[in-house]
């Protein structure tokens with residue numbers, strides 16, 4: 001399929017702060033957007049890149065009522081030689097296809113979407129920040145557009161990719177977070193959509209997060225929905241524990257989002273000879289581990305922060321300090337390695353990097 005391109009008028013470019021330390025997260029959006037449409041007769045069609053702007057949607061569009069929506073989150077990084085690259089983008093495209101299948105939505109052609117994404121970034125290459133730690137955040141999204149109020153599978157969809165520059169997650173260096181263990185609310189249940197990146201999961205998580213914030217905690221640690229015992233995720237990130245010399249993370253049982261950072265951390269740890277166990281881990285094992293000193297480190301993983309060390313947890317009115325509230329060596333090593341690969345400062349033995357703008361074309 002051809003991708004039609006209509007460029008934004010140079011006199012009507014969107015606002016971007018000069019100072020990259022003021023970017024924040026998800027505040028500014030680049031000049032262009034990729035879109036394509038689907039219907040059951042024509043399949044995917046009308047692939048195009050055009051100036052970023054509001055969508056026109058029928059108020060009855062199924063996504064607005066019954067939430068047939070899936071999305072992804074990944075980043076483009078600018079290297080010090082000016083080249084621009086992506087980290088494991090095919091994994092995001094495949095995961096979005098799996099999410100789509102779970103919600104009875106059509107899948108997209110991996111090569112077409114990767115081509116569209118690269119073209120979009122090349123057109124908006126000036127939007128990719130130059131400072132270390134800052135990056136271009138990419139949000140592929142698919143929504144059900146059919147106007148209908150009967151609960152049904154939509155016969156029509158809109159797929160789009162928007163991008164925007166985001167600042168460094170740790171402008172003042174690594175900061176361990178305080179997390180609140182929720183035994184009142186749950187995020188997802190096996191057989192549900194917890195392993196799917198779909199909007200409803202995040203809407204359902206807001207109340208618990210708000211209550212945790214009120215109590216002074218950054219994030220919620222989610223337990224399994226049935227026994228309220230086994231650790232699942234933290235906020236919108238996966239979770240890891242260094243137990244003595246073994247790295248432990250909950251197994252992917254269906255209620256946990258299979259993070260690409262999670263998978264990368266597992267591979268790096270194994271490269272380094274650190275044993276990794278994917279298994280159920282109870283909140284009691286975590287707390288016993290903190291008490292006995294067996295639990296050396298605890299950290300969350302995700303595209304936004306890469307590695308987010310946990311310094312304190314609160315469970316049933318009691319607080320526990322992890323690793324004296326300081327960042328552990330493995331957390332730091334993983335962070336340095338992953339960001340080193342992403343910014344092209346370290347070798348890429350697993351072929352995780354996909355070049356978008358060559359150093360020779362860099363400006």
Ligand SMILES: *Cc1c(COP(=O)(O)O)cnc(C)c1O
Nearest residue numbers: 236237238257259260261302303
């Ligand atoms: C996106 C997401 C993650 C992390 O996935 P990455 O691919 O590492 O960014 C973890 N948990 C939830 C609920 C998520 O939405």
